[in-house]
Amino acid sequence: MSTAPIGIFDSGIGGLTVAGAIRKLLPNESTVYFGDTARVPYGPKSPDTVRRYAREILAWLLQQDVKAVVVACNTVTAHALDELRERSPVPVIGVIEPGARAAVSATATGVVGVIGTAGTVASGAYRIALQKIRPDVRVMEQACPLLVPLVEEGWFDHEATRLIADEYLQPLRRHGIDVLVLGCTHYPMLKSLLHRVVGDDVRLIDSAAETAGELAHVLNEMGIAAPANSAPTQRWVASDDAARFAKVGAVFMGGSPAPVELVDLGQVKEASSTRESSTTA
């Protein structure tokens, strides 16, 4: 048992859907969410740049004495998960593997659709993860760059959103997918609209919920889940523009904006391979 917090991070606010799923599934756990709003978005950045940013954030989270780290960002998971796991003394959970496992379990036709940002699709991370579990699965990927800004505008149920989703998803439907992985942390906010667009025959896989399930599994297996009588706390931290983070965060998490702390990562040294040296750096 441990009351230490879970560290969750994303390039911005999208990972809040993962934080929300964790809060729902594991209400006794304390969390520290870090959104790197000063450097969002990571998608168009080079893998080396993304890895450097991820190491800096890992170092900062370890300074907060987290007992596990959830990489609530598809771009970071695609480029940096292995390196973060090597450097971290605590377990590191990404958003790709849990969704891929759920998709392989759910498909009957063996044709799986994946939607994500341009960066995630270009990385081929879901295709690799899916075919590692089941080599003969056919993966149809589609980049949907307009869905993130539509979510951030709050246009969850707008006719323009439906038109755009329809245009993106038509080719996947023609290929006979029976499962669609929402491969971007923003997309769970569009779940009901996407469900209407693809129809009842296509099962949607919500990576945020699957990742929360994987975290629960790891905490239990390692015996570090919080006790039932814990008094959990939630910290929200951003590297820039706390006001916008609080506003969009409230749309994502429901309820009114919570106080957001501002942290300048310029002062944080990179994570080294042991917790001791990174917390004293």
Next chain:
Amino acid sequence: MSTAPIGIFDSGIGGLTVAGAIRKLLPNESTVYFGDTARVPYGPKSPDTVRRYAREILAWLLQQDVKAVVVACNTVTAHALDELRERSPVPVIGVIEPGARAAVSATATGVVGVIGTAGTVASGAYRIALQKIRPDVRVMEQACPLLVPLVEEGWFDHEATRLIADEYLQPLRRHGIDVLVLGCTHYPMLKSLLHRVVGDDVRLIDSAAETAGELAHVLNEMGIAAPANSAPTQRWVASDDAARFAKVGAVFMGGSPAPVELVDLGQVKEASSTRESSTTA
């Protein structure tokens, strides 16, 4: 007369509409375009952060021996133009004043609409510039965060784009605007669609074209325009992901992608107040 290049910069690729307008109006001039694609977008970042980035880019452009600098970015113009002008030994031209002057000349009703990113609208920069020229002008501003990603997708004439533009522009039309300032460097790509949405009674002001006109005026006035027999060169420089810059750049500029240089600004010191010290830094 001078054959030194014009420095043009933006947080990303949007400023290429300004570069295109400059190339069209001033075909004898050499240019160096810097797109800070490693740190795009600037809109959600704090004014202090934007000013720091702008100082770094100015220092780099001065190292390239530019004879003038065009800030082809509304966010940087709003937050940093005065400071850049103080620090620069060469003239610095922003995108806001030229558009504001053209709008005031064009309006008969005295009601001017301005569309831009959330950051530009929140800064009030156009309102301030417009009312400085004509204090009694009424300014109706509207943030249109979805238009930039639609342009970057190349959906210049899509039904979804029309629906979204219509939703953004309805309130401005109800207020009786007769001029609409395209207060974002991406928007000239949507000029014909926006014209259809607002109708013939509303004159569109293209900030890119107005800024090119202002540059021509300054070069002539200072006697530093390139001679007619010059052999102009165009350099394209980005701080990350040159491939995407080249691809989207080709959509913006027409023609096939040009070679894009990659420059890491981490190595560049900030601009100091004289050219000598910044080029030797």
